[in-house]
Amino acid sequence: MDIQDMRIFARVAAVQNLSAVGTELGLTPGTISKRIQALEDELHARLFDRTTRSIRITEEGSTFLLHVERILSEIEAARASVDDKVTKPKGKLKLAAPACLGRRYIAPALCEFMRRYPEIEVQVDLKDRQVNLQEEGYDVAIRTGALSDSSLIAKRLAPDRAVIVAAPSYIARMGKPQRPEDLARHDCLVLGDRWQWSFGKNGAETSVRVKGSLRSNNGEVLSHAALEGLGVIRASELEVLGEIKAGKLVVLLPDFEVSTNAAVWALYPSSKHVLPRMRVLLDFLAAWFREAKGEAARADALAASAAANGNARPETAAVVAAVKSNATSGEVRKIRARA
Secondary structure: OOHHHHHHHHHHHHHOOHHHHHHHHOOOHHHHHHHHHHHHHHHOOOOEEEOOOOEEEOHHHHHHHHHHHHHHHHHHHHHHHHOOOOOOOOEEEEEEEOHHHHHHHHHHHHHHHHHHOOOEEEEEEEOOOOOOHHHHOOOEEEEEEOOOOOOOEEEEEEEOOEEEEEOHHHHHHHOOOOOHHHHHHOOEEEEOOOOEEEEEEOOEEEEEEOOOOOEEOOHHHHHHHHHOOOOEEEEEHHHHHHHHHOOOOEEEOOOOEOOOOOEEEEEEOHHHOOOHHHHHHHHHHHHHHHHHHHHHHHHHHHHHHHHHHOOOOHHHHHHHHHHHOOOOHHHHHHHHHHO
16 A cells, blocks of 8 residues: 555645645646545545535545544654664644734744744644644644643643733723623623633632624734723733733733633644654744743833833833833844843
């Protein structure tokens, strides 16, 4: 049985599109179809139900896929075990990330990553919904918040608590909520169908059903509306950190825990963990987020010190300004070096 046919079968099972797999592997859809047919003939089993509009894996195909994924994983592990340590990781990775987090953190991180690993090809899609890795052909998905149970492997990249924020103009007009229950009287901007907001304090939990005049599946739409003073949003702290530091958004209900075990996570199938290109990407992103959080913490400390002393050294002001403007970690290091 041909290993390449197994790889083609696994990709067709993941993507469910012959043309897409053909483009990915540099083969025509007709060639992909013939390779699948040859595999079916060898196995005396139908692996996919195919029509002119769709392709769906059969029960026999699903059983075969479990074995194929294990075999391909072991082949990758065997290859990795004998690779020279200086060999550069190579291959393709398909990644999904939330739009706002993707633009602010993932995009600059990937630019640096691809300079460091030029033989890795990356496709990144920014989506504010949870993708199905197997059905949509993703190798890894970046998610924020607390995770639900999953068969996927989760790597914690950085802590990221959720916060409730609003613009000063909204607070001036509507006042600050003092308790979570007060949000029921506020105009809340809702992501997707997350109408129920949960809070914790001293071991007690409170759940509030919010309401509002604007709902979207895109976090940036809601962030923009909040900045315009249209309402209150529940957001990832990383996504609104710059606006909070600049005073454009104010944290509400700071004494309440908005979510538990919240973080930035990388989710991926167990069959992918041995891939050298996957390992270097996950390690790189974890280091990138640690540095980003560290720069923010150092900027806070510098600003507090400057305020306490009544002045600020030029390098302190430059670094604080850079972090507040969401400069990348590399740009902050350059500013620090020049000061």
